[in-house]
Amino acid sequence: MRPKLDRREWFKKAGALALGTSSTLAFPNIIKAYNSKPTIKVVGTHVTLQEPLRKKAEQDLGINIEFYPGGSAEVLLKASTDPSSFDLYEQWSNSIKILWQANATQPIAISKLKYWNEINDLTKKGRISADAKLGLGDAPYKLLYTQKDGTLASTPTEYISFMPYVHNTDSYGYNSAVIPKGIPYETESWGWLLDEKYNGKVALVNDPTIGLFDAALAVKTRGLMDFKDMGNMSRQEVDELFRILLDYKKRGHFRGVWTSVPNSVELMKSGEVIIQSMFSPGVSALKGQGIPCIYAAPKEGYRAWHGVMCLSRESTGERQEAAYAYMNWWLSGWPGAFIARQGYYISNPQRSRQFMSTPEWDYWYQGKPASEPLKGTDGNISIQPGEIRTGGSYIKRFENVAIWNTVMDNYEYTLSKWNEFVLTI
Amino acid sequence: MFKKLKLKNRIYTGFITIGLISLGMALVSIVTFYYANDNFSYFVQSSSKSHLALSISRDVLEIQRQALIYTHEGHQSAADRMHEIYQRISAQIKQENQQDSKYFQEIIKHLDTYVETFKQVQQQRTRQVTLVNTEIRSLASEAENHFLKHIEQTSSSADISAQLNNQRILSSLLLIEKYAMRYFDLLDSKDIVLAKESIFRVQNSLHALQKQHGAQLTAEHILQTIQYMNNYEQVFLEAVQRTRGYLILVNVVMSAEAYEIIYRSKRMGRQLEQEMNMIEANTLALMQQVITIMLLSGATFLILITLFSILISRSITKPIARLTDTFIALAKGSHQTKIPTYEIQDEIGALTKAAIVFKEKNKQTEDLLTQSKQLTADLARSNDELEQFVYTVSHDLKSPLVTSMGFIGIIQKLATAGKMEEAVGKLDRVVNANRRMGQLINDLLELSRVGRIDTDKTAIDLNNLLDGFRKNHANELSSSSFTLAFDSEFPTLYANESRILQVFENLLGNALKYATNPNGSVINIGASEAEENHLIYFKDNGPGIDKAYHKKIFRLFYRLNNEMEGTGIGLAVAAKVMKFHNGSIWVESKPNNGATFWLKFPKINEETKQ
């Protein structure tokens, strides 16, 4: 926060700016129809369906917004089988294929996206910079453009299957009060997850499209097996991977799996787990509660994910207009700044920069040390002065993507193996 | 401390103390057993909880198995079984009444989530089954039928390429079904892609055909086919979604919930086991402690009992022993044993008092014995005296009888011999003898009267008495040339006047007979005082009496000189009179130095004069 401005003033200014910006472009129709406010239903997960965002959006856009947050599987199912139940669907890129296959969503017109040009190359081309690694698996750029034959590919067209907005690099979190702090990109490694030192205090995220890759990276880095293409494992590779994992599970290496961010926070907070797959908001929440959780920067690279905002097939007319307005609002700056406080990046960071204080921008995007205590999205201080964001700057981090959250061809096969893994005692 | 208590109180104290100690021990045991009992009930509780935890783990695995069976095979029985087990687990947990156990609460939460999710699964699967088995099939066959009809219709007009095209379309149609079914069977998502590709191709071909045939009748079938194809595609995709949906639910969501339940159950089980072990260890330790305490307190108890018994018994038996010794001594007749002091008012106190009384009685008995010995001695002496008396009397009385008879015999002899004058001349001897006998008898009578007759005692002024006495005997004195002098004043005696007079007369009589002094016979009567007695002396200056005879002269009829007159009874009477007055008479004399007769009269207490 700028020392010279007090908060309320700042918000007012920001709000005015946002309102001003959005109202002139997005909703001429909406403003005309002031008799009844349109309502859009947004389905997604807790990480992006946060109450402050909803309120701000309603305020800025003058429409009713209903959030329907839930667990990702549940949400996905609902979205894929009942498109009329939502207008916008917020999730991650690993559900794009499914949704697209289910014909639950409609292509989004690039022309209607106000800030399309500001969106960086990470989503459009797959690399944040020229030197960046191209991660394995479903990198979003591969799924971005809708093709004439109904498939999704990286060849640019007029339509996209999702609007890029939030994204991040994920890794694992560890309690630095118990595990000595490592050196980003040097000593921190996915292999820590399978270190016998931590037997019984390790957890994975309960999702075969995410947690499986954490495990696979760990297994590979420990030299226990190798993959031809980790992003699309063969049945034998899946068998072998699970054989190794089951072995560990039987030895009691894993405390279990977590199904939601609050769940993951609780596990580390209670001390049941000291190292686990983590999502960034979980890390912030733990730090805010006084647990020195470090989000590692593994030398093998991150597991990245890309948020997708999809438009329901059934969203038409006024609702569709309102949905586009909401999508544009997300890239209008304030939401990006908001979401940055839980460590998420936005596809057009420059616009959000003005809504963040310099210390915040420095810390979250530049990878510089925090010059003052920084608060998270829940209002608690999650960053102490002197802390550096593990992995460094936005650019640096996204230059080191090992793999993207992916739905493999053998997805169904991994499900039953995953079931076996989860239930093994 | 004990010494202040009564006997029975001491015993009570002892018993009560022992009782209290035993009570204390009993209490310790009871408390311990309650505690152990508590531990045991907690143990049992924990055990049943642990058992429940185990059975839950087992059951949950079974549930998941059934769920998977249902998922894969679609057997309703598996779903039913799953619900059955769920009900049972819920019931069991409720039965345990574990509101306080957060474990069970968590488990129930997860279980409920699980079952909810499963219900969704059931929904999805049922729908999927319907879709796959019914709708897809029907749609597929409808599409096929329609297209076949189309082929029929156009068979005549179609050229080879068109026919080939139709065949291609048909085979693609069939392929779609194949891929779709293969997907639902093997769940390889490649099949979805393939199926989708085929659908796309078919749709494109159909659209092309549609364009070709325009508004012709034959187009009707194509239109129908296209419509059915669209529906087919939708249904297929929905089925795929639902399949994936419930697969995720079962394999990811439900298994996670199940795992949590199992994990928690196992952890609870482990914790309970730990607790149970701890309880066991605690109880054992406690038991050992208690046993140690019991042994210690048992030993202490024994020591205390021994001490108490010794103390109490000592405090009881010592006095009893002492008393016993005392009583034994007393029983032997001692009147001087020291009686041990005992001031408490109990049985022993009573015995002590009895002992005191016993001692008194002993003393009394002793005194009585002494008295009776005295009396017996006196009696013996009296008897002796009596014997002496009888002897003396019989001898002395018999003597004149012998004389009498003897002379009578002589007289007879002389008479027989004709010596009549000699014979008569002896008659005097007979008369004298009998006369003497009479005298003796009279004297005896007189002696016997002393103490029976004239027993009144009064206060007698001796001065007056002796004056009278001197006057009365003046003639005798002068005719015998005796002088009688009084040496002092005389006290007043408590006595019988005539008897006292008698004593003096006897003494005087004796003096006149035996105590003559050629140089002038003098009799002195005087008085002297001792502490408790009056002493009167009667002194003469005659020849005196040899010591050998000082006692004998007081005997009945004893005479120093038989030629003298008298029967020899005077001093015996005097002695009896003095005895009657509780006094005594004795003589002090040396040959040629006169004789002094002492009379001792005990002083009588003026206040108890009788």
Add this chain to the structure above:
Amino acid sequence: MSSKKETNNRTILLIEDNEDHAEITRFYVNEYAADIKVVWLNDGKAAMDHILEINENREQSYPWLILLDIKLPKYNGHEVLSRLKSNQTLREIPVVMFTTSTSNQDIDAALKGGANSYIQKPIEPDGYAFTIAKIIDYWSLNQHGIIVDNLNKHA
């Protein structure tokens, strides 16, 4: 009843304090045995002196018999008896105790004391005659006369 015995110089020493009794005794002794001389002493001491004197001086002959009464002034009969019998020589002389009393004590004492015989003074008119006769007869009959003679001879 009576018979006169012929012996020489027999003396009966009569120790008796009652004059009458002595006279009676003398009468009957003389009546029965005229040769016997009666020496009468009326107290024990005088009697002892007399005897002792005889014993020492031997001027007179020892008494042939001693008649000893118990009740005597100065020394009584028992005392005299004991003195007599404790003397080696004198005890040969027979002593007949006689008295008026009937006490058993006296009898025992007399016999224990060594009296050769004991008789009570009679209270029948002819009693004395009878008694004296018996005594003289008895003592005449046995050998003691020889003893006394011997005694006398050894003067």
